[in-house]
Amino acid sequence: MRTLAALIAGIFASGAAGQAARVVDIPTRPGVTQRFLYVPANDAKAAAILFAGGHGGLALDATGTFGWGAGNFLVRSRALFAERGVAVAVIDAPSDRQAPPWLGGFRQTREHATDVKAVVDWLRGETKVPVWLVGTSRGTQSAAATAIAGVGADGLVLTSTVLIDPRGRPVAAMAVETLAMPVQVVHHRNDGCASTPYALVPPLVERLSAAKRKALATFEGGKNSGDPCEAFAYHGYPGLEPQVVGTIVEFMVTK
Numbered sequence: 001m002r003t004l005a006a007l008i009a010g011i012f013a014s015g016a017a018g019q020a021a022r023v024v025d026i027p028t029r030p031g032v033t034q035r036f037l038y039v040p041a042n043d044a045k046a047a048a049i050l051f052a053g054g055h056g057g058l059a060l061d062a063t064g065t066f067g068w069g070a071g072n073f074l075v076r077s078r079a080l081f082a083e084r085g086v087a088v089a090v091i092d093a094p095s096d097r098q099a100p101p102w103l104g105g106f107r108q109t110r111e112h113a114t115d116v117k118a119v120v121d122w123l124r125g126e127t128k129v130p131v132w133l134v135g136t137s138r139g140t141q142s143a144a145a146t147a148i149a150g151v152g153a154d155g156l157v158l159t160s161t162v163l164i165d166p167r168g169r170p171v172a173a174m175a176v177e178t179l180a181m182p183v184q185v186v187h188h189r190n191d192g193c194a195s196t197p198y199a200l201v202p203p204l205v206e207r208l209s210a211a212k213r214k215a216l217a218t219f220e221g222g223k224n225s226g227d228p229c230e231a232f233a234y235h236g237y238p239g240l241e242p243q244v245v246g247t248i249v250e251f252m253v254t255k
Contacts (some may be wrong), residue, residue: 053137057102108145117151130154159186182213192228
């Protein structure tokens with residue numbers, strides 16, 4: 001019997017295939033390429049790089065199959081963005097990080113920012129629309145760090161933000177007050193993950209003092225099962241995907 005994660009991932013993957021998704025490899029640093037799954041959108045209003053959580057190593061093969069992370073909130077919701085007019089690049093670990101620890105210890109490095117900037121530039125050239133960084137869970141550490149590093153993105157969305165991290169630097173410890181772009185923070189009020197407590201979210205939003213626009217979107221309800229830090233607990237918005245993605249897209253396209 002297929003697991004709930006596999007079933008939902010399959011549903012969203014079929015939608016992405018209907019949007020003519022394709023795997024793209026681009027050169028970034030000397031001898032390094034960055035792979036991502038590109039899902040175009042008809043009459044795109046915006047584009048976004050989607051950063052999965054966990055170790056971030058999606059092991060994306062040339063056919064567009066994910067070796068890991070297919071059930072991640074952003075990965076499984078990629079077609080919902082495209083259907084709403086946002087072209088997406090679901091980013092994998094780069095070619096020199098295709099083994100454990102994958103993006104562990106790498107998300108806040110200059111090399112990661114270089115790789116992400118190459119994807120931002122590719123998306124802007126391909127779509128001719130504003131490019132956003134969208135992260136979930138540990139993916140927020142990539143999205144926030146590269147935005148602060150100045151990779152040329154037009155906006156930032158943080159979902160299930162890592163605010164406590166004994167193993168590294170959480171988003172709460174980053175210089176988010178320097179971000180001048182629009183920033184949206186999305187969180188489930190009942191997120192039970194120890195690294196992403198809702199109580200620390202409003203103080204993070206308050207620190208976004210330089211943001212051109214900022215917003216906190218709080219969700220409740222949906223489904224909740226398994227490890228509280230995994231994709232099918234409240235942490236990953238199961239059952240709320242259309243509402244959450246719709247809220248994100250609305251913020252992206254608001255002037």
